[in-house]
Amino acid sequence: MRKKIILLLLLITCFLLGGCEKEEEEPIEITLIHGWGTTEADHVRMRRIYKDFEKDYPNIKLNLVSMISPEEVVNKVEDMLSVGKVPDLVCTSGYGKDNIYQFMREKEKAVDLLPSIEADSKFAASIAPEVMSYWKQDGHLYTVSDVLMLAGGYWYNEEIFQQAGVEQPPKTWEEFFDTCERIKEWSEANKKAVLPIQITQESSVYLVEALLADAGGNGERAVEARDMDLTGEDYRPVLETMKQLYQYGSETGKYYGYRDVVSMFNSGRVAMYINGVWASALIHSNIPVKYAVFPGKDGRTLSCSSAAIGYIAGNTGDEKRMDASIQFLKYMLSEEVQKRILLETGQMPSNPTIQLEDYRESIPLMYQAAEAVRHADRIIEIPNNLWTNRQIENFQSYIMDVMSGEMDAEMFVKEINR
Numbered sequence: 001m002r003k004k005i006i007l008l009l010l011l012i013t014c015f016l017l018g019g020c021e022k023e024e025e026e027p028i029e030i031t032l033i034h035g036w037g038t039t040e041a042d043h044v045r046m047r048r049i050y051k052d053f054e055k056d057y058p059n060i061k062l063n064l065v066s067m068i069s070p071e072e073v074v075n076k077v078e079d080m081l082s083v084g085k086v087p088d089l090v091c092t093s094g095y096g097k098d099n100i101y102q103f104m105r106e107k108e109k110a111v112d113l114l115p116s117i118e119a120d121s122k123f124a125a126s127i128a129p130e131v132m133s134y135w136k137q138d139g140h141l142y143t144v145s146d147v148l149m150l151a152g153g154y155w156y157n158e159e160i161f162q163q164a165g166v167e168q169p170p171k172t173w174e175e176f177f178d179t180c181e182r183i184k185e186w187s188e189a190n191k192k193a194v195l196p197i198q199i200t201q202e203s204s205v206y207l208v209e210a211l212l213a214d215a216g217g218n219g220e221r222a223v224e225a226r227d228m229d230l231t232g233e234d235y236r237p238v239l240e241t242m243k244q245l246y247q248y249g250s251e252t253g254k255y256y257g258y259r260d261v262v263s264m265f266n267s268g269r270v271a272m273y274i275n276g277v278w279a280s281a282l283i284h285s286n287i288p289v290k291y292a293v294f295p296g297k298d299g300r301t302l303s304c305s306s307a308a309i310g311y312i313a314g315n316t317g318d319e320k321r322m323d324a325s326i327q328f329l330k331y332m333l334s335e336e337v338q339k340r341i342l343l344e345t346g347q348m349p350s351n352p353t354i355q356l357e358d359y360r361e362s363i364p365l366m367y368q369a370a371e372a373v374r375h376a377d378r379i380i381e382i383p384n385n386l387w388t389n390r391q392i393e394n395f396q397s398y399i400m401d402v403m404s405g406e407m408d409a410e411m412f413v414k415e416i417n418r
Contacts, residue, residue, distance in 0.1 A: 281346025
């Protein structure tokens with residue numbers, strides 16, 4: 001009887017220990033709110049990259065809340081924060097700097113990532129210098145990005161340039177206007193119906209930034225100081241230049257988005273397409289194209305390159321979930337995943353150990369564009385790091401009214417700053 005009791009106790013003990021072990025093996029659940037939620041190919045691939053995190057970390061379950069845009073992400077997180085809910089992870093993709101990021105940082109709702117980076121040399125080596133130089137403040141770092149923003153230029157059709165007698169990309173704004181005029185004259189003479197350039201809401205902010213950097217006075221100082229507190233008088237000459245460039249596009253261009261224009265570019269109906277390096281994935285491989293950065297005063301070219309606000313890990317108070325969120329960031333910045341981001345989504349990886357030279361043959365368009373941006377005479381911040389989110393939204397909402405002459409500079413500035 002005693003032996004039976006002992007055996008029974010041993011069985012109960014094993015059962016209890018097995019139950020505890022099973023409970024400990026249950027995965028930690030974290031949720032990522034992101035803006036890669038459409039059916040477009042790069043969005044689908046990015047979601048696949050996210051979910052593959054679970055393969056490398058089977059003890060962590062990653063739930064995705066997929067929004068259709070970064071703006072929707074910001075709105076959702078704002079709603080959560082307003083009722084006291086702190087998200088595990090947020091992918092902002094360049095938005096939210098002045099609202100959710102500022103709120104989470106100031107209210108200590110975001111995890112300071114710097115201690116984890118300093119404690120892990122491999123993690124530290126994966127952080128782009130651009131991230132540290134812009135987002136590290138007062139010995140703290142509350143966001144990291146898995147991509148770099150390389151822009152400040154345009155894609156151009158080499159064949160159209162040659163047929164219009166344009167031998168090389170313009171180095172000054174005077175040459176840029178001359179290029180537009182030559183393409184226009186060639187198109188009209190040969191009945192080609194080719195537009196020199198088409199400005200859109202999205203591209204306008206990059207163009208205005210470049211023109212302000214060349215404007216001298218307050219405009220140039222504002223770009224250099226990263227403080228876009230400007231008056232209508234400061235904007236006036238830049239907006240006048242924009243209006244002149246707008247005349248080289250379609251009369252109905254006010255309603256075009258970037259995908260409309262890339263479609264026109266791919267079909268040979270527009271010679272120049274303003275967008276960043278990341279647009280290489282949208283351009284057809286059967287047309288002869290190259291990337292050129294914006295011209296500048298005295299022939300000194302200009303581009304913009306930086307890291308926008310990226311991922312924020314929420315300070316939920318749950319150490320296990322916060323540790324799991326850090327593991328996710330390490331995963332996204334690892335060499336393997338960074339290569340996938342480059343090859344599968346067409347974005348520029350932020351991990352400095354990824355050498356684009358190694359992919360020169362496989363992604364020639366992106367390689368050439370990235371080299372053009374990096375070797376510009378002047379490199380400035382991207383618009384997302386200069387203007388506030390509200391300013392950019394209002395800017396894009398009203399810039400076409402300025403282009404069409406329906407709004408003057410003073411009213412425009414009043415609207416973007418309201």
